[in-house]
Amino acid sequence: MSGQRYPSLLSVLCLFLVISLSACGKAASSLKYTPPSTADEDGEILYSAEEFKKYGALQREFRAKLTEDEDDQAEDMRFGKDEMDEDDVKQKLEKASVADDLSLLSDEDEELDLDLEVDLGVSLDDYLTQSMQSPETREDKTEEVTDVHALSSAFKDAPPPENTFPIETTGYISSEMGYRIEKQSTENPRYPGFGKDPGLVKWRQTVDLRMQYQYKNGGRSVAEVRGFVDNAYDLKGKENFDPDVLKAYSQELDVNEFWKGGSFYDFADLSIGRQIVVWGTADATAVTDIINPRDYREFFLTPVTEARLPVTMAKMDLYPSTDSSVTLILIGELRFNKMAPPGADFSVIPRELVESDLIYFKGEEFPDQKFQNWEMGGRYKQDIPNGSVSLVAAQVYDDMPHLEYDGVVKDPRGVQKHSFALRHERVEIAGFAASYVSGSFVYKLESAYTRGQRKLLKPDVILERIALTIPGYNPEVSVKKGNIGTSLGFDYTGFANTQVLFEMSSQYIWNYDNTLASSQRADQFILTFNRSVMRETMNLGYFLVFSGANGNFHRVQAAYRLKDNLELKIGVAIYDIAKDQGVFFNIREQDRAFAILKYSY
Numbered sequence: 001m002s003g004q005r006y007p008s009l010l011s012v013l014c015l016f017l018v019i020s021l022s023a024c025g026k027a028a029s030s031l032k033y034t035p036p037s038t039a040d041e042d043g044e045i046l047y048s049a050e051e052f053k054k055y056g057a058l059q060r061e062f063r064a065k066l067t068e069d070e071d072d073q074a075e076d077m078r079f080g081k082d083e084m085d086e087d088d089v090k091q092k093l094e095k096a097s098v099a100d101d102l103s104l105l106s107d108e109d110e111e112l113d114l115d116l117e118v119d120l121g122v123s124l125d126d127y128l129t130q131s132m133q134s135p136e137t138r139e140d141k142t143e144e145v146t147d148v149h150a151l152s153s154a155f156k157d158a159p160p161p162e163n164t165f166p167i168e169t170t171g172y173i174s175s176e177m178g179y180r181i182e183k184q185s186t187e188n189p190r191y192p193g194f195g196k197d198p199g200l201v202k203w204r205q206t207v208d209l210r211m212q213y214q215y216k217n218g219g220r221s222v223a224e225v226r227g228f229v230d231n232a233y234d235l236k237g238k239e240n241f242d243p244d245v246l247k248a249y250s251q252e253l254d255v256n257e258f259w260k261g262g263s264f265y266d267f268a269d270l271s272i273g274r275q276i277v278v279w280g281t282a283d284a285t286a287v288t289d290i291i292n293p294r295d296y297r298e299f300f301l302t303p304v305t306e307a308r309l310p311v312t313m314a315k316m317d318l319y320p321s322t323d324s325s326v327t328l329i330l331i332g333e334l335r336f337n338k339m340a341p342p343g344a345d346f347s348v349i350p351r352e353l354v355e356s357d358l359i360y361f362k363g364e365e366f367p368d369q370k371f372q373n374w375e376m377g378g379r380y381k382q383d384i385p386n387g388s389v390s391l392v393a394a395q396v397y398d399d400m401p402h403l404e405y406d407g408v409v410k411d412p413r414g415v416q417k418h419s420f421a422l423r424h425e426r427v428e429i430a431g432f433a434a435s436y437v438s439g440s441f442v443y444k445l446e447s448a449y450t451r452g453q454r455k456l457l458k459p460d461v462i463l464e465r466i467a468l469t470i471p472g473y474n475p476e477v478s479v480k481k482g483n484i485g486t487s488l489g490f491d492y493t494g495f496a497n498t499q500v501l502f503e504m505s506s507q508y509i510w511n512y513d514n515t516l517a518s519s520q521r522a523d524q525f526i527l528t529f530n531r532s533v534m535r536e537t538m539n540l541g542y543f544l545v546f547s548g549a550n551g552n553f554h555r556v557q558a559a560y561r562l563k564d565n566l567e568l569k570i571g572v573a574i575y576d577i578a579k580d581q582g583v584f585f586n587i588r589e590q591d592r593a594f595a596i597l598k599y600s601y
Contacts, residue, residue, distance in 0.1 A: 171209040171224075174598040178202030178232075180345075181572075182591045188343060191242045194232075201345065201592065203232040210257070219262025222275075227253035244341035244363070248297055257310050269317040274310045277329065279379055279392055280487075281435040281444035284526045284545075285505035287485035288392045288431045288446050291329060291377060293399040295338045299346050299587060300545060300553045301573060301594075311335045323383040329394075331375035334367055336424055337399045346587050360409060360417035364401055367424060373397075387436035392448070397424045402454035402478045405466065418466060425480070427452045440494030444503070446487040454478040455509060456517045482510030489526075497536065501528040523548060537561045541571075551577035551584050569596040 177200065184196040194201045210224040233241060233250040241250075259273025280286035284304055292308040312333035318326040340346040342361065349361075367373050377394030401422035409419040431448025456478045457465075465475035489503030503526045512520040525546040532539050538560045545553040557571025570593075577588035 168212045172600040174206045176204045176596045178592050178594045180592045182589045204230040221260040223258050224256040226256045242343045245344045267319045271315045274312045276310045280433045282487040285487040285503045287448045288433045293337045297340050325381045327379045329377045360411040360419045362421040364422040390433045393430045398427050405477045407474045425454050442491040444489050450483045453483045455481045458517045461515045484508045497532040499530045565600045567598050
């Protein structure tokens with residue numbers, strides 16, 4: 001990627017910042033509001049449907065005129081939690097029979113209903129149903145509003161409706177399109193894939209279904225299934241793609257989570273099954289978040305929250321005190337990072353290695369799923385004023401594979417070649433994580449030492465060792481080293497409707513020598529900027545990964561909420577790979593524009 005592309009990138013970023021700043025609302029005069037309420041002699045709170053309609057209109061007006069400086073207090077101001085100026089909006093509302101006024105409600109009151117449910121824990125329909133069951137609600141009552149806490153207290157004190165269906169169902173349906181905007185410099189003559197020209201490279205339909213059952217004793221069971229079909233491969237013709245690429249990208253159906261958990265005694269929780277465990281404090285550069293592997297089939301395009309892959313485990317949480325916990329984990333399912341197969345757009349394995357006349361690449365191999373190979377880990381977490389400190393230790397397999405040489409063998413066609421394979425090494429990890437909250441900042445720090453991690457040798461060293469190979473002896477092309485990983489960063493939320501995240505990480509190889517292909521120290525910087533505009537119906541985001549010699553990555557996107565559960569996201573992803581030696585050199589031409597339509601339920 002040439003340097004001529006930087007001006008266009010800077011122009012996009014400048015335009016993005018201008019739009020963000022201009023979208024800020026103008027300062028408006030402070031508008032305060034006291035919600036209406038009335039009560040009978042027994043303290044029963046009465047509301048008519050007409051009252052709710054008027055309250056909803058005033059509530060929407062109140063929110064629309066919040067100034068940027070008031071946004072920080074908005075959550076506490078809702079439903080009279082802060083001092084309010086009654087003279088601006090005081091209403092004398094006549095209380096009518098709820099049963100007689102239900103016809104006054106319309107679809108426009110769905111927003112009010114949702115606000116009541118979120119803020120007060122009960123929906124408008126549930127409360128009206130409960131009110132109609134009481135004879136006192138048939139009486140006409142009139143009272144001028146003076147108590148700003150009456151409405152909030154009434155709903156909080158109202159008995160919650162009985163849950164007749166204990167299974168909670170959530171999930172989403174999405175359709176995602178990706179358009180490659182850069183021409184490819186090379187093409188596989190056997191499997192041309194999407195070809196060299198720009199064009200559609202992704203049209204994925206995804207369905208996610210998550211069900212949770214809550215037991216009366218506080219325990220719960222969770223089951224989540226996720227699957228997708230990518231129609232772009234059908235449009236291009238599946239015969240144009242390598243079988244491994246089709247297996248990884250054309251379709252998938254997976255059990256994402258499947259576990260049951262609960263408490264026993266007063267100081268312990270136990271959960272068993274396929275689940276996700278998040279350790280550490282960093283978001284994108286965590287070095288102690290070591291339990292779950294990641295999905296790296298599309299580098300930097302998959303959000304961190306969706307990239308974690310669940311594994312089957314037994315997890316016990318012990319609580320020796322009210323401000324500390326101990327977590328013990330035994331993992332029985334060996335699962336590793338999902339990597340792009342050779343020949344795929346996002347593969348970091350050079351195509352020349354796979355298609356060479358002298359090399360037979362056997363692919364990725366995994367350890368046996370037997371008890372001796374099970375993984376284990378533990379964490380101690382201590383809460384401190386305004387933060388927490390954690391100590392972690394684990395004995396696991398490295399989720400990232402390393403290259404091994406298997407000598408001279410015959411490939412499937414009977415031709416003798418040098419054989420290589422990707423395998424996983426067992427490693428030991430120990431480290432700590434800490435976080436501290438100060439004002440609008442959340443500071444985060446992590447560090448961990450990994451023993452036994454394999455590092456690849458330089459290509460000329462590998463060729464030299466292979467040339468001296470004798471029968472029965474296979475030289476190492478990667479060697480075990482110690483590695484120190486450190487991450488430092490912060491979250492900042494001091495600007496209204498804005499979140500800024502900055503993290504920097506460093507990987508340092510212990511006992512380094514000049515035969516290694518990688519440098520002794522590798523640094524990475526990550527910046528995330530998100531801002532909500534247009535009354536929080538649109539979110540503007542920018543994501544930067546700066547990796548020095550390995551290149552940089554930029555993602556600019558905008559997400560617009562079409563309806564409460566329907567969102568449209570559009571954006572562009574740019575891979576700035578500067579040097580041939582970079583790990584991500586093979587994906588330097590994968591710049592693409594994308595659009596995602598997502599319905600959540």
